[in-house]
Amino acid sequence: MPKRPSIPLLALAGLLLGAAGTAVMAADGETRDWRSWLRMFPNIAPATQPAYLEECGSCHLAYPPGVLPADSWKHIMTPESLANHYGDDASLADDLVAELRAYLMANGADTSARIRERAFAVPGAARSDASLPRITETPYFIRKHDQIPARLVTDNPEVGSFSQCNRCHIGAEKGVFDESQIDIPGFGPWKD
Ligand code: HEC
Ligand code: HEC
Structure with a gap:
């Protein structure tokens, strides 16, 4: 028995709620229909391995393994690369x-069954300075973030x-990366 109800089960519950015309109350007090309610669930599998969370989560998020293909993780996870880590x-x-x-390699984007993770399977173009692969340089990442001005990112101390x-x-x-679940410090939620 899983500890928590599975996502398909919750989805079914959501469907039934929707069918009954019942709105769901969100944390911010707004009422939302079941479709937006579902968007609060993980769309990328979060990292779970304890040693990984401990060692790779101190300077930045312990990135979900599914946001880079196995080959990129292989490149990043050599003793030489780790000694010169970005x-x-x-x-x-x-x-x-x-x-x-x-x-990381066993859970990489290229062998994932999740649509959102598969999108990260295409690595970024190799750069002339032979730097390590980056999540933030994958074509999918760039496509999703190219509307966000530097003012909100590199020029934003938070x-x-x-x-x-x-x-x-x-x-x-x-593992919740849906665009409805964003709060940019000093700016707020994202609306296209
Ligand atoms: C001592 C601090 C530190 C630790 C520990 C650390 N990292 Fe990093 N990591 C960084 C820095 C700094 C960057 C570059 C961030 C930037 O460009 O703003 C980075 C970037 C990354 C990136 C690229 C993110 C991007 O921009 O796409 C990956 C992937 C990554 N780290 C994985 C790991 C993994 C896996 C581990 C554990 C083995 C780890 N990191 C441990 C400091 C660290
Ligand atoms: C400065 C704030 C910011 C940071 C930092 C950021 N993102 Fe985003 N991200 C956004 C915004 C805003 C969107 C929605 C863009 C749009 O759809 O127009 C987004 C969209 C996404 C999406 C698509 C979600 C969807 O519903 O389609 C994914 C996946 C994602 N980001 C992953 C990441 C990952 C992984 C990182 C770290 C390596 C990251 N983001 C860092 C702001 C950010």
Whole structure:
């Protein structure tokens, strides 16, 4: 028995509520129909491996494994890459590197069954400076974030960079990345 009701079950419950014409009360007090209610559930599987959460979640969100293809994780998770990690030193013991690399590669975007994760499977174009692959340089990421001005990101001291997913995606730790679940510090929710 799963501890929590499964998403299909909740979806069914939502459908029934919708069919009955019942509106659902959201946390902010607005009434929403069941479709927007469903958008509060994870659309990307959150990271769960305890060692990964501990070692890779201290400087930024412990990124969900499904936001990069296995090949990119393989590249990022070598002792050499970790010693020169986007300008930082994120070195770990060799056995831990191997364990975390296996976890990330097994759950990468390219083998995922989730639509939102599959979208991240296409890596960004290789850059001339031979830097490590980035989530924020995948074509899908760029497409989704190209309307957001620098004023709200790099020039916003409460965000700093696009790498800080959870500053804007308030449910990021739970895997909730839907555009209806965004609160950009000093700006607020996102409306296209
Ligand atoms: C000591 C701090 C630190 C630790 C620990 C750390 N990182 Fe990072 N990581 C960074 C910094 C700094 C960046 C670059 C952020 C930026 O450009 O704003 C980064 C960026 C990344 C990116 C690219 C994000 C993007 O912009 O697309 C990935 C992927 C990543 N880290 C994975 C990991 C993994 C996996 C681990 C655990 C093995 C880890 N990080 C541990 C500091 C750290
Ligand atoms: C400065 C705030 C900000 C940061 C930081 C940010 N995002 Fe976003 N993200 C947005 C906004 C705003 C949208 C909605 C854009 C639109 O649809 O026009 C969005 C959309 C998305 C979507 C598509 C959601 C949907 O419903 O279609 C995904 C997936 C996503 N972001 C993932 C990430 C990840 C992963 C990171 C970190 C590597 C990240 N974002 C960092 C603001 C941010």
